[in-house]
Amino acid sequence: xxxxxxxxxxxxxxxxxxxxxxxxxxxxxxxxxxxxxxxxxxxxxxxxxxxxxxxxxxxxxxxxxxxxxxxxxxxxxxxxxxxxxxxxxxxxxxxxxxxxxxxxxxxxxxxxxxxxxxxxxxxxxxxxxxxxxxxxxxxxxxxxxxxxxxxxxxxxxxxxxxxxxxxxxxxxxxxxxxxxxxxxxxxxxxxxxxxxxxxxxxxxxxxxxxxxxxxxxxxxxxxxxxxxxxxxxxxxxxxxxxxxxxxxxxxxxxxxxxxxxxxxxxxxxxxxxxxxxxxxxxxxxxxxxxxxxxxxxxxxxxxxxxxxxxxxxxxxxxxxxxxxxxxxxxxxxxxxxxxxxxxxxxxxxxxxxxxxxxxxxxxxxxxxxxxxxxxxxxxxxxxxxxxx
Ligand code: MG
Numbered sequence: 001x002x003x004x005x006x007x008x009x010x011x012x013x014x015x016x017x018x019x020x021x022x023x024x025x026x027x028x029x030x031x032x033x034x035x036x037x038x039x040x041x042x043x044x045x046x047x048x049x050x051x052x053x054x055x056x057x058x059x060x061x062x063x064x065x066x067x068x069x070x071x072x073x074x075x076x077x078x079x080x081x082x083x084x085x086x087x088x089x090x091x092x093x094x095x096x097x098x099x100x101x102x103x104x105x106x107x108x109x110x111x112x113x114x115x116x117x118x119x120x121x122x123x124x125x126x127x128x129x130x131x132x133x134x135x136x137x138x139x140x141x142x143x144x145x146x147x148x149x150x151x152x153x154x155x156x157x158x159x160x161x162x163x164x165x166x167x168x169x170x171x172x173x174x175x176x177x178x179x180x181x182x183x184x185x186x187x188x189x190x191x192x193x194x195x196x197x198x199x200x201x202x203x204x205x206x207x208x209x210x211x212x213x214x215x216x217x218x219x220x221x222x223x224x225x226x227x228x229x230x231x232x233x234x235x236x237x238x239x240x241x242x243x244x245x246x247x248x249x250x251x252x253x254x255x256x257x258x259x260x261x262x263x264x265x266x267x268x269x270x271x272x273x274x275x276x277x278x279x280x281x282x283x284x285x286x287x288x289x290x291x292x293x294x295x296x297x298x299x300x301x302x303x304x305x306x307x308x309x310x311x312x313x314x315x316x317x318x319x320x321x322x323x324x325x326x327x328x329x330x331x332x333x334x335x336x337x338x339x340x341x342x343x344x345x346x347x348x349x350x351x352x353x354x355x356x357x358x359x360x361x362x363x364x365x366x367x368x369x370x371x372x373x374x375x376x377x378x379x380x381x382x383x384x385x386x387x388x
Pocket of ligand 1: 145146147216
């Protein structure tokens, strides 16, 4: 099987390469944003036919540095689109962060490639369009996100209409149990220290604010055809149950495993088969007990914002996602506090005029205008802080 990895230099991309190597899969193309040096290492090790970088300058640097290899190097969005639609590719694993994954994912679907989906923003911003295109092109979308992989496994062998409710588990992140007052003082360093999962910076901050879980609610809605009211978030600090499905007869199915992203990555690439591996196993007697709590919606307002966006639909999730991307980047640069992330998102959602049946262009436009709106709000905050 031929694999293309969109986002190969990120946390999931690196783990996906490890999995592909152990499965003996053929790497057709590797695609990244601007990290030419790591991509060069990967090209030397995995020998893809094509490598692509979004940053054109970085791409021309890579072109000269791998001139001794037969690998073709492409640049820019057109280069990325070419790299995910190559004839030799069967499955595209999309692990790029943010809305940047949307356009190439749609191009891959239109070219009939199966999608191992790790980029949740694709479904959050354009779920209706992406799912419809997948149906039209007979393309399978296999979830890589651990929760959605769990739900997918719980649903396997059951009729979709017999699923009544999805129970999406969340670790609660580093600030589980914090009061809204305590949340006000948290730093990027604290927010980046996730108790269970090792992930990229953006998703780790989203996990700390519970926006990650909010994005996952919307992702689950589209992947499994559920309403937001039928998706319940439960805090499960051990991260052993990766999610559950409750059926109409009262049975609840759960999927358990070590918190190791290589497991859902591997499953998305081997499904409907499973492959043996040497990843860590869980010992239930060592773990002893599993706990469950309700999420604190007051201390974590991002989750409520995401439910609101999910319920309204149209362009609102794209506006929310754009504001979140800008606010998180700004928090990491210490321009705003942690509690300003939901404030900014809330204001952008308030000001956004929802288009209920958006085209792809409308969604991209919403993304751009909402980013500007969020940046404006951040500038206003900054000038207020400087005023004596
Ligand atoms: Mg997840």
